[in-house]
Amino acid sequence: MFNLLVTADEEAWDGRPTTFPLSRSLREYTDSAITERFGSLDDESVVALMRMPVIFAYEQAVGKAPKFGKITHISKRSNRMEVRVDYELIELPRFLTNEELWAMGVELDLGGWESSRTHWAVKDVDLVRELIPKGIILPEQFVLQPRALATPARVDITTHRFDVAFSFPGEYRDLVESVAKETTALLGAHACFYDMNYQAQLARPALDLLLQDIYGTRSKLLVVFIGTDYQRKMWPGIEWTAIRSVMTTAKANGRIMYVRMDEGTVEGIFPHDGYIDARRFSPAQIAAFIAERIEFTPALTPA
Known part of the structure; x- marks a missing residue:
């Protein structure tokens, strides 16, 4: 999975914290099962979200290239019905251009009008795998999120494929x-x-x-x-x-x-x-x- 944070503010993504309306956080352009899992922004959800890679994007009309990084802190402000996101930008030798990002609708599970809507979505997509064909290699911490393997049964290597x-x-x-x-x-x-x-x-x-x-x-x-x-x-x-x-x-x-x-x-x-x-x-x-x-x-x- 990966986080997609989109803004219309062309001065955003300079390292300063940002906020999103709660109604646009993990709810729009996000599968309902993901919203159910992470939308409460409880402690467990916040930890999981901070482990995911992040694309910090601008609405397509802004015309600026997205940036890459990770979320470092999330705080839900119930009185203001908004979410504050602190983050760290990570410099890569190459990352997506504005045109490349919004042309990857199928690969990144982007909605038809998503490029013109300020919001925070989570996509059930292996970002590492989808970016490799573009010649973009993400830092090792995002390359592999190993799953626990049960003790495997033996196989006969004289017949196993x-x-x-x-x-x-x-x-x-x-x-x-x-x-x-x-x-x-x-x-x-x-x-x-x-x-x-x-x-x-x-x-x-x-x-x-x-x-x-x-x-x-x-x-x-x-x-x-x-x-x-x-x-x-x-x-x-x-x-x-x-x-x-x-x-x-x-x-x-x-x-x-x-x-x-x-x-x-x-x-x-x-x-x-x-x-x-x-x-x-x-x-x-x-x-x-x-x-x-x-x-x-x-x-x-x-x-």
């Missing part, structure tokens, strides 16, 4: 383990094949054949951490055999995702191939990229 399989040399393990944890929080238990999660089942003869089956036929998206150490390692070499065996079709249907650790070369990967630069993004941000790719990667064909 994974959403994601990670391939990497041991030198990259610290980063990959962090990415795997963040991705699991987003996609659910047993969505990711990460070797340390299945040590008992990997302690078997002919492991190379099992790995080739997992990477070649039973993983929707192959996330390959490439760099100097990748190809010269034994196990990644075995995995790479499986991955390369499906490269022709994988490139066509989007089953490969590269995460580059350094400038080292890997056979079969070319300068024009796209990648996520692990030197620029946090594990939570990389996990968000992976989750986005999963959303648009075709399902595996049943064996």
